[in-house]
Amino acid sequence: MSETNTTEIGEIAPQNPPLPLQRPRRLRGNRALRRMVRETLLTVDDLIYPMFVMEGTAKKVEIPSMPGCYRYSLDLLLKEVAEVFALGINAVALFPVIPESRKDDTGTESYNPEGLVHSTVRAIKKAVPEIVVITDVALDPFTTHGHDGLLDANGVILNDPTVEVLVKMALSQAEAGADLVAPSDMMDGRVGAIRKALDDRGYIDVGILAYAAKYASAYYGPFRDALDSAPKFGDKKTYQMDPANAREALKEVALDIAEGADIVMVKPALAYLDVICQVRQATGLPVAAYNVSGEYAMIKAAGQLGWIDEKQVILETLTSIKRAGADLILTYFAKEVALMLHK
Ligand code: PBG
Numbered sequence: 192m193s194e195t196n197t198t199e200i201g202e203i204a205p206q207n208p209p210l211p212l213q214r215p216r217r218l219r220g221n222r223a224l225r226r227m228v229r230e231t232l233l234t235v236d237d238l239i240y241p242m243f244v245m246e247g248t249a250k251k252v253e254i255p256s257m258p259g260c261y262r263y264s265l266d267l268l269l270k271e272v273a274e275v276f277a278l279g280i281n282a283v284a285l286f287p288v289i290p291e292s293r294k295d296d297t298g299t300e301s302y303n304p305e306g307l308v309h310s311t312v313r314a315i316k317k318a319v320p321e322i323v324v325i326t327d328v329a330l331d332p333f334t335t336h337g338h339d340g341l342l343d344a345n346g347v348i349l350n351d352p353t354v355e356v357l358v359k360m361a362l363s364q365a366e367a368g369a370d371l372v373a374p375s376d377m378m379d380g381r382v383g384a385i386r387k388a389l390d391d392r393g394y395i396d397v398g399i400l401a402y403a404a405k406y407a408s409a410y411y412g413p414f415r416d417a418l419d420s421a422p423k424f425g426d427k428k429t430y431q432m433d434p435a436n437a438r439e440a441l442k443e444v445a446l447d448i449a450e451g452a453d454i455v456m457v458k459p460a461l462a463y464l465d466v467i468c469q470v471r472q473a474t475g476l477p478v479a480a481y482n483v484s485g486e487y488a489m490i491k492a493a494g495q496l497g498w499i500d501e502k503q504v505i506l507e508t509l510t511s512i513k514r515a516g517a518d519l520i521l522t523y524f525a526k527e528v529a530l531m532l533h534k
Contacts, residue, residue, distance in 0.1 A: 230514070231510055231513050231514040232513075233506065233509050233510050233513055233528070233532070234532065235278065235279035235280060235281075235528070235529045235532050235533075236279070236281060237509075237513060237517075237518065237519055237520055238280055238281075238519075238520055238522060238525040238528060238529065239280075239281075239282045239283070239284055239325065239479070239519055239520065239521045239522070239525065240275050240280050240282070240283045240284070240521075240522075240523075240525035240526060241283070241284040241285075241286060241521050241522075241523060241525075242263065242268060242271065242272070242283050242284070242285055242286070243260070243261065243262040243263065243286050243287075243288055243417050243418065244262070244263055244264070244265060244268050244285055244286070244287050244288065244307060244308070244311045245262040245263065245264055245287075245288040245307075246264065246288075246290065246307060247264040248264050248265070248266050249264060249266060249267065250262070250263065250264035250267065251263055251264070251267050254413065254416060254417040255416065256412065256413035256416045256417075256484070256488050257413045257414075257416075257417060257484055257487055257488055257491070257523060258491045258495065259491060259523075259527070260417070260487070260523050262288050262417065265307075265310065265311055265314055268311065268315075269314055269315065269318045269319075272315055272318070272319050272322060273318060273319050274526075275525065275526050275529065276319050276321070276322045278526065278529040278530065278533065279529055279532075279533075280322075280525055280526070280529055281322065281323055282322065282323035282324070282325055282370075282371075283315070283322060283323075283324060283325065284325040284326075284327065284373065284521055285308055285311055285312070285324065285325065285326055285327065286327055286332065286414075286417070286418060287306070287307040287308045287311070287332055287418075288307075288332070288417070288418055288419065289307065289332045289333055289418075291335075291419075293333075294333055294334060294335045295333075295334070295335060296334065296335055296336065296341075296342070297330075297334070297341055297356065298330035298333035298334045298341075298356060298360075299333075300333045301330055301332075301333040301356065301359075301360045301363075302356070302359040302360045302362075302363040303363070304363050304366065304367065306363075308326055308327075308364065308367070309363060309364065309366075309367040310367075312324050312326060312364065312367040312368050312369050313367050313368055316368040323370045323371065324368065324369050324370050324371075325369065325370065325371045325372075325373050325400060326361075326364040326367075326369040326371075326372055326373065327373055327375050328357050328360050328361045328364070328372050328373060328374040328375065328376065328381075328385065329357070329374065329375045329376040330353065330356060330357070330360075330376065331376075331418075331420045331422075332418050332420045335423070336422065336423045336424065337415075337420050337421055337422040337423050338422050338425075338427070339353070339375075339376040339377065339378070339427065339430060340353035340376065340378060340430065341353045341356065346424060346425065347429075348429055348430055350378050350379055350380070351380070353376065353378050353381075354378050354379075354380055354381045354384050355384075357374060357376060357378065357381050357384070357385065358381075358384050358385055358388045361374070361385045361388065361389065362388055362389065362392060362394070365389055365392070365394040365397040366394075369397065370397065370398065371397070371398045371399065371400045371453070371454070372385065372389075372397060372398075372399055372400070373399070373400040373401070373402060373456075374399070374401060374402060375402040375405060375458075376402075376430065377402065377405050377427075377430040377431050377432070378430060379446075380450070382399055382401050382446075382447045382450035382451055382452050383449075383450030383451060385399060386399060386450060386451030398453040398454070399451060399452050399453050399454075400452070400453065400454040400456060400479060401447040401452035401454070401455050401456060402456045402458055402481075403440075403443050403444045403446075403447040403448075403452065403455040403456055403457070403470075404432060404439075404440035404443050404444060404455075404456070404457045404458070404463070404466055404470065405431050405432060405456070405457075405458045406431055406432045406433070406434050406458065406459065406463065407426065407427050407428045407431035407432060407433065407434065408431070408434065408458075408459050408462070408483070408485070409485065410459045410462070410483045410484065410485030410486055411459075411483055411484060411485060412484065412485055412488075413484035413485055413487070413488045414483065414484035414485075417484065434462070434463075437465060437466050437469060440457065440463075440466045440469070440470065441469060441470065441473050444470050444473060444474060445473070448474060448476060452476070453476065453477075454476060454477045454478070454479050454519065455470060455474060455476055455477075455478055455479070456478070456479040456480065456481060456521075457470055457478070457479075457480050457481070457517070458480070458481035458483060459481060459482070459483040459485070459486060460480040460481060460482045460483070460486065460512045460517070460520070461482070461486050461508065461511075461512070463480075464511065464512065464515040465515075467480050467512065467515040467516045467517050468515045468516045470516065471515070471516025471517070472516070477518045477519060478516055478517050478518055478519070479517060479518065479519040479520070479521060480512050480515075480517035480519070480520055480521070481520075481521040481522075482508070482509065482512060482520055482521065482522040482523070482524070484523065486508070487522070487523040487524065490504055490505060490508065490524075502531060505524050505527065505528060505531075506528070506531065509522060509524065509528060
């Protein structure tokens with residue numbers, strides 16, 4: 192004990208830098224170890240599949256700026272819904288392609304109980320009753336001008352009159368059998384108004400997935416091609432959020448929660464991972480993120496050119512969204528990923 196170390200080795204020990212105690216590479220040595228310490232698991236349960244429905248029968252039309260995504264007529268959409276449900280996808284989010292002849296200034300077609308969305312919801316609920324059906328509450332596919340709200344004579348978007356129409360729309364979707372209504376319009380106060388109307392009519396179990404922090408993003412371009420819903424004048428910056436703002440996202444989220452949202456969403460996802468992370472920390476509610484059309488298109492385009500390993504990039508991208516804090520991801524990759532995860 193008291194002996195001093197006089198071994199030769201001790202005496203000649205060079206003053207090497209100490210070996211690192213922590214060697215993170217130890218836990219990366221093989222596949223099994225990597226899987227044991229993996230922090231984020233992407234599963235098919237995380238995925239919500241956005242789908243485009245159009246009028247007619249036997250129609251399946253590819254969207255040019257979204258290769259691999261289609262507008263389906265109802266008969267073919269039902270087949271696709273059954274197929275994705277069998278792959279383990281729990282929910283679909285529906286977006287209708289409305290012919291120009293049914294559009295008007297105020298989007299009255301949006302609450303037509305015999306409208307495309309409504310008949311689609313009823314048919315899905317009959318064919319695949321267990322799948323969660325999410326309907327979009329916003330006027331842009333239904334208005335001739337392509338905006339999400341009613342306009343005054345000067346083209347200014349009117350908040351409160353728009354909310355009245357959104358309430359009608361949400362109620363009509365609940366009546367058709369939607370499980371979750373998803374206001375994506377960004378009018379102030381719409382979540383509270385919709386919650387109250389649903390409750391007053393007895394739809395207490397219909398939930399609200401609020402597009403709480405939805406940015407005025409150029410990443411929506413291909414979606415607007417898909418629905419032919421691009422605004423005919425101006426932009427959406429007076430209602431959708433400024434991409435520069437994160438604190439404001441927390442304010443929007445807090446408002447939507449106070450008004451009765453069940454799930455809050457950040458949209459788009461990739462340029463807003465910091466916002467997803469902050470929203471995750473700010474609420475215990477489920478957080479959704481929308482991996483939007485432009486994000487899909489960029490990966491598809493680079494994949495088609497052979498510039499990236501598309502499958503790996505898809506998985507890495509969706510994992511990053513989950514890691515940032517999203518519980519649920521709306522993504523056009525849902526079916527592809529479900530197929531990959533099953534392998
Ligand atoms: C409509 C709506 C949009 C998207 C979802 N709902 C477009 C927009 O706000 O202009 C975009 C989805 C996507 O790009 O994938 N309010």
